[in-house]
Amino acid sequence: MAQKVRTRMAPSPTGEYHVGHIATLLKNYAWAKHNGGDFILRIEDTDQVRKVDGAVEKILSVIKGYGLDWDEGPEKGGPYGPYVQSERLEIYKEAAQLLLDNDKAYYCFATAEELTELRDKQRAEKLPPKYDGRYRDYPKEEALKRVAAGEPYVIRLKVPKDVTVTFTDLLRGDISVESSNVDDQVLMKSDGFPTYHLAVIVDDHAMGITHVLRGEEWISSTPKHVLIYKAFGWEPPIYAHIPVFLNPDGKGKMSKRKGTVSAQSFLDAGYLPEALLNFFMILGWAHPEQKEILSLDEYIKYFDPKDISSKSVVFDVNKLQWINGVYIRNLTDAELLNRLKPFIPADCSLDQAEAILPLIKERLVTLSDFEPQTAFFYRAINIDKEILTKRSTPEIVQGQLDDTSKALNDLEIWSEEKIEESVRALQQEKDWKTKQYFMMLRYAVSGSAATPPLFSMISVLGKKLVLERLSAARAIL
Known part of the structure; x- marks a missing residue:
């Protein structure tokens, strides 16, 4: 029997949730549902320095605000919990110890000053910055003595020498990298927390994740991840790396410098969640009949990650506004009035808004247009x-x-x-x-x-x- 498809999204509570994150989450959700599988939400909060108070609650809220949900994860639980990484520290420590015991990892006592000096020297010699493996073959007995003495350390992956690491990307085919170009990645930090690279592999394996759909910025990390899977003797999932959104002017990766990128800000600006999802659906993917207006159910029916374009796409605000206008006009007046409630100013009564609405419905691009288009009625x-x-x-x-x-x-x-x-x-x-x-x-x-x-x-x-x-x-x- 075929393995049940399980996808995941694993946001980090380090700030505002990006529209690109929602677009990627949508693809993971749709692929799981397309196959009758499960979509898992996991909170990756191992970066305690950058963790923002209240960010988890905001992330969960914005995902729900877009009309999406998860089968397992925070607030719901599931058979593979806990679904918050900071609550899984013992699991990562046991995993790291397993790699140490099997000589797939080692203790490293290099100080921050030593590593800075090493990087400076490499830069001066015009070499790419890379850990030099100075503790790779350090005697295990000596390392254990230093650990027992309370000396700070990290645990690094012992990357095999002179092997070719190959993985298949659904959008790009086979990608190969020589292991000599892969650093001996830190797996456990000196504070006892795992790095992203260890935690994500341990969790994806433990939770039965079959497909990882993520941003193309992770392509360079995938050889490390494949090597960690091999060190454990586990089978990696199927990967699909999704191109980034380009700024509306087509120049460069979409960023805060060129306007808002916060997923919540688009809802706050009066874009309908179903219109936003529709917009994300057709960015870099095409319906078999080239339809541009389609429901979530229809997207789930036809979506396959291998059909995503490998080229970056422009975040076309004009297209988004057109789609949003279509969705607004497809609402009944009563439905639209209900959606408008957060955008109706205090000096406009609901009765007034109800009377005004049929006059402006065809002119609305976003819900936030209501006030500037109607202020003269009540001011x-x-x-x-x-x-x-x-x-x-x-x-x-x-x-x-x-x-x-x-x-x-x-x-x-x-x-x-x-x-x-x-x-x-x-x-x-x-x-x-x-x-x-x-x-x-x-x-x-x-x-x-x-x-x-x-x-x-x-x-x-x-x-x-x-x-x-x-x-x-x-x-x-």
Whole structure:
């Protein structure tokens, strides 16, 4: 029987969770579900120096905020727990001891000063910085005496000499590296914590991980990982290294210097989680029918990591905005109103928002557009005399405002239809220039040249407020 597919994502609580992390998590999740397997979440907090308080909770929250979940991990448990590395220290110590006992690793007592001196010397000689193996063949009995005496040490992997390390990447095929180019990697640090390289192999093996889908920046570390697997006598998982996102301008890896990269910040900016996931789906991967709008279930059905492009892709914000707009317009008004609640300002009532929403739904790109597109409905406006009288004269505009106020005040039924009928009849009767008059009226009641449809807007603003604003506009002439 085929082995059950198990994938994982293993975030480190060292800061904000990147959109690239969510995109990679999505791929791991989808591949597990495509195969009827399990997706595991593991917290890799062995870097205690960079660990940020509260970061774990934020990571779990943002993953849920994107509508994703995990089968095993924090808050859920599972048969291979604990799922937090700092709670698995004894497991790593036992693993490191196993390598020591089998002469696959060794104690190293080189001080930080010695290693700095070594690197400086190598740089001066234009050599790549690399540990020189000075304790590789140190007598084991002597090493154990120094350990017993309390001398600080690390444990390093004894990388085999003169062997070719080969692994298969689903995107790139076979990749080979000579072991002479692989450092004797530190496995256990002097503080008793494992390095990432030891912990990730021990955990992936213990948790039955079959596929590792991760960023391409890990390609250079994979030979080390394969060697650690071989040192234990374990079978490595299948690897797929996913290209990084490029900045929206196409220049360089997406970074904070060129704008936000925080996964939470995109939700805070009013992008719908399902639109973001859809965007991540099609970055570097194509649906068999070249569809650009697809659900998570459809993605799971068709996704295969071997179909991911090996080329880096631009994080195209325009494409993301288009996709988000499609998802917004596919919501019912009631669904959209519910999604908008965190973005509706305090001075706009829910009833007002409900009335305004149909007027702006087609214009929304993100949920955060609601306030700037609707503020004139519920906040005071400022009118500029020059804009108000553009393409006309103060005298003509004054007459237009007076006549429009009277016509609207005389309406017994305040509806979009009756407003349009009255205002158009007035314009035709007075023979006012169509473009000038309607632009002036739009500006007088909204303080803006770009608004929802004029008569819908006037209807929603209400008779009292419209008449007040026409009067205020007249007063500045």
